[in-house]
Amino acid sequence: xxxxxxxxxxxxxxxxxxxxxxxxxxxxxxxxxxxxxxxxxxxxxxxxxxxxxxxxxxxxxxxxxxxxxxxxxxxxxxxxxxxxxxxxxxxxxxxxxxxxxxxxxxxxxxxxxxxxxxxxxxxxxxxxxxxxxxxxxxxxxxxxxxxxxxxxxxxxxxxxxxxxxxxxxxxxxxxxxxxxxxxxxxxxxxxxxx
Ligand SMILES: CCCCCCCCCCCCCCCC(=O)SCCNC(=O)CCNC(=O)[C@H](O)C(C)(C)COP(=O)(O)OP(=O)(O)OC[C@H]1O[C@@H](n2cnc3c(N)ncnc32)[C@H](O)[C@@H]1OP(=O)(O)O
Numbered sequence: 001x002x003x004x005x006x007x008x009x010x011x012x013x014x015x016x017x018x019x020x021x022x023x024x025x026x027x028x029x030x031x032x033x034x035x036x037x038x039x040x041x042x043x044x045x046x047x048x049x050x051x052x053x054x055x056x057x058x059x060x061x062x063x064x065x066x067x068x069x070x071x072x073x074x075x076x077x078x079x080x081x082x083x084x085x086x087x088x089x090x091x092x093x094x095x096x097x098x099x100x101x102x103x104x105x106x107x108x109x110x111x112x113x114x115x116x117x118x119x120x121x122x123x124x125x126x127x128x129x130x131x132x133x134x135x136x137x138x139x140x141x142x143x144x145x146x147x148x149x150x151x152x153x154x155x156x157x158x159x160x161x162x163x164x165x166x167x168x169x170x171x172x173x174x175x176x177x178x179x180x181x182x183x184x185x186x187x188x189x190x191x192x193x194x
Pocket of ligand 1: 166
């Protein structure tokens with residue numbers, strides 16, 4: 001059962017998430033937040049190339065097709081890769097809040113094996129916000145958006161300032177990200193809801 005740890009239960013003073021007025025419209029593709037991101041970047045040859053779309057409220061749908069490079073057991077997706085797909089989908093939710101946040105905790109249930117070549121249909125939503133803490137949940141289904149659940153996760157993201165990346169990231173990549181000519185991607189990487 002997911003969400004079992006106490007730290008993933010929102011506190012009593014948690015509030016409902018508020019979709020930012022400038023969030024992309026439901027159905028709109030979000031695009032990558034960083035070209036070299038293993039989850040969503042198009043410049044990462046063995047990455048997941050996950051494509052996320054804004055949903056209603058503070059929700060996201062996303063798709064990811066398992067490639068041979070993502071195997072753990074023969075012909076099956078590696079569990080860590082599936083956790084990455086969930087993490088990336090959950091992380092994309094923060095763009096609808098216009099908040100920069102990183103994963104603090106991710107609890108994952110692996111319910112069914114996911115074969116190479118299968119497409120994982122993911123959906124995620126923010127369930128509560130308490131100060132800098134953002135609580136969210138996601139599922140990944142096989143055979144279509146209404147197919148059987150293969151993976152699910154509950155997560156706690158923690159809001160950070162851009163300084164988090166500048167302080168901890170490698171300088172060459174930080175500089176390259178800051179001078180990214182793609183305006184939308186730059187905005188997704190740097191914009192913080194004041
Ligand atoms: C220049 C270029 C810019 C590029 C811009 C790109 C932007 C777009 C990037 C998005 C990327 C997407 C990709 C997918 C999402 C990842 O995969 S993100 C990468 C994986 N995650 C990380 O690397 C995070 C590493 N951890 C940390 O840096 C720190 O532990 C954290 C999470 C920031 C928290 O540290 P902190 O800021 O010192 O906060 P702290 O006071 O410890 O905790 C705050 C609250 O959260 C709670 N908390 C913290 N951690 C946990 C935990 N693990 N469990 C439970 N509760 C926790 C604390 O108990 C505390 O609660 P309260 O006391 O307030 O009730």
